[in-house]
Amino acid sequence: MHQPPSATDLLRTVAATIADEIVPALDGPAQHRARVAASIVEIVTREIDLGPAVREAEVAALRAIAGGGDADPAAVAAALRAGAADDPAEHDRVLELLVAIARGDLSIAKPGYDEWDGD
C-alpha cells in the first residue's frame, strides 16, 4: 500500500504541472500538444474517479432501452439502427435514456458541456 498521494492525486498534479508550467514555456505546435496532454490527463483522472459509477448507470440505461433485455451496446445500437425506437413515444423515451448516457460520458470527458438544451 502506497502512502498518499493517491494515483489520481498524482495525475491531478501532473495535469496542473503541464498546464501551469510547461504550456507557458512552449509555443507553436508543441504548446498545442502540451495543452492536449494536460487535457487528456484530466480526462483520465476523472475516468478513474467516476468511470465505475458512469458505466453502471450506462448499463442500466442500455437495459432500459432494451426493455429489460440485453444491455450489450452493440445489440442495442443494431436494434436502434433497425428501427426499434421508431414509434414516437418510444423515440422520446429512448432519446432521454441516450441523453443520460451522453451526460455520463461528458461528466468525464467535458464537464459542463451538457448545460445546453438545444437552440
Add this chain to the structure above:
Amino acid sequence: MAGDAHSVALGAWLSEQRGGQVTVEDLEPVSAGARRFNALFTEVDDGVRERLALTMIPTAAIQLLSVADEAAVRTLAEQAGVPVPRVRHVCVDEGVLGGPFFISTAIDGETVPRRVLRLVASAGGDLGPTIVAQIGTALARLHSIDAGLAPAALRPESGNPPIAEALAQVDLGLSELLAPSPAFAFCARWLERHAPDEPSRPSIVHSDVRNGNIIVGDDGLRAILDWEGSRLGDPAEDPAWTAQRMWRFREDHLTVGGLGSFDTLRDAYVAAGGDWDADRVRWWRVLTTVRWGLGMAGQSRSHLDGSFPSIVMAASARRMAELEFDALQLLR
C-alpha cells in the same frame, strides 16, 4: 519548410512567370496543418512591394481537391460576389516547393476564432450579426453559381446524389467504430427516416464555412477561406454547418459561430435569393453533427493503427460524446 530556401525558389518561379526580376522577402509561416502549409510573404517586383499568401499542399497524394480545381472554385465564387482572397498564380509542379501551391492576395484581419470573438466584443454594436448576415449573403451567392461550371472533380466519386451519399457515409462511419454508439445508431435511423428529397439542383458547397475559416475586420467579413472541401452537394449543408456548437467557442446562445443568430443568417440568405427549407437545414444540422462525431472517432483510429500517430488524434475520440449529446438535443 525552411523559409530561406523556399523564398529563393518561389522568387525564381515568380520571376519566370512574370518575365522579370521578382524577389520574395519576409516569408512567415502562419499555420502548418497536416494537410497544408500557409505562409505570408512580401513580393518585390520592380520595386513594387505586395503582401501575398502562399498555400502549399506538402504531399500531392493527400489533397482533397487539386490546387488547380480549388483555385477554379475560388475564382467562380469571387465572380459570384463571394469575398475570397483573389488567386494570382497556381503551380501544379511539385518540384518548385515540394508540393503544388497557389498564391493569392493577403487580406488583413482576424482568423483565429477567439480573436474574432474578442474583436466583435470590443467593437460593440452589431459587428457579430453583421458578419453572420454577410456569411448568409455569401452562401446564397455561392449556391447561385451554375453547377455546370464547376470542375468535374467536385462530383462525388460514388456518383451518389448528396442525400444518399451523406447517409451512406454515416453508415460507413458507424460500421468502422471500434466501440458501438447507440446514440449515433439512433440518429442514423432518424436521418434515414426523415431524409429530404435529393436537391432539385445541386450547388457548389464549400462544406466548411465557420468561425475559423473566415477573415474578419472591424468592417465585417473580408473573406471566406479554405476551399479544399468544396464539392457539389445540397446547398442546405453549408448554413447547417455554420451552426455547429463547436464553432461557438462557448457563446452557446449565438448559434452561428458565437457571432449571431441563425435567424440573421437565414434572413440574409433568403434576401440574397437563397431557398431556405427549415426541415432540410435541420436535417443537415443533425447529419453534419453525427458525421463530425464519427470523424473524431476516425481520427483516433488513425492514431491507433499507426497511420497518423499523434496525441491530438489520440484525444479526438474522447470528444465524440459532445457530438452525441448535440445530435440528440437536435432530435428533441
